[in-house]
Amino acid sequence: MAHNSHSSHAADHSELGHIIPFAVYRNVLIILLILTIITVAVSRVDFGVLNIVVAMAIASVKAGIVAAYFMHLKYENPIIWIYVLFPIILLFLMMGGIFVDNPTRRDPKIYYEVPAATENQSATNH
């Protein structure tokens, strides 16, 4: 994980951040572009409800690669990892709660659907 000592191959290192070879950046870009094409291709296949799961999984792989290499997260201190992880944990809590809660609810449309008798009156509001 995040280990702040300099690796031996980075001879021309700066004393502040980690130097990553150009080839790594180039390869990361190529992988990201390939994953983008895969995202589009996979969305053409019908997995039913799993389509959005697959799309978000590929997006998360891409986001992880961007964070690890472009944002140098791979070489950062554990304290920065904590800063990155806590909003993700909060997001999962919020999303998780919603995915558990949603199926227990009736269609919310019945709460704001306009009764047939007053439909003509409220139509003027649009």
Add this chain to the structure above:
Amino acid sequence: MSHASAQPLKGPPHIHHMDSVTAYHAAKLGMWLFLATEILLFAVLFTAFAIYRWYNLEEFHAGSHHLNWILGMTNTAVLLFSSFTAALAVDAGQKGNNKAVVKLVGVTIACGAIFLIIKYFEYSSKYHHGYFPGQANYLEFKNFLGLYYCMTGLHALHVIIGMGLLTWVLLKAKKDRFSHDYYTPVEIGALYWHLVDLIWIYLFPLLYLVG
């Protein structure tokens, strides 16, 4: 405090209450904390998307087919490439190569402009076909399009802010301000730009492909 305010600051080497290594790490930590709040800002919109999609699944599918995925994919490639040049700009900053920073940050800003131009064409096409809020066809996909405009609009605002931030970095690099022991603005600006890219990585499949 009075001592610090008496002396005009000409750049971080003159900040005398912190050595440059500590200042660099403190600035980066602060930036990551800010990025955490940015993720939470967009998290609310993604959560809203999840709720409305649950109740309006067919509308979301139909609405997403109204978006031009080729333009969306082009914009994804543009932003990924701009993230690549931003990362290279940090690398050039780490090596104290100000000329390379100017070029690479310039390319990054140009990519941001290309992104916004493509976005403008997408929005104006929606407007001409009457899918803007307040227009006739908007109500057909009001839940999907409302979230589409909120999410891409907030994202576009971030692109604009990022371009401003990077312009400031570019001007500093033109004045030869960066060296191997001071390139904090390049790194901070690039981190912000990468976040803009990160969010788009999720927005593209969510809005244009799956719906």
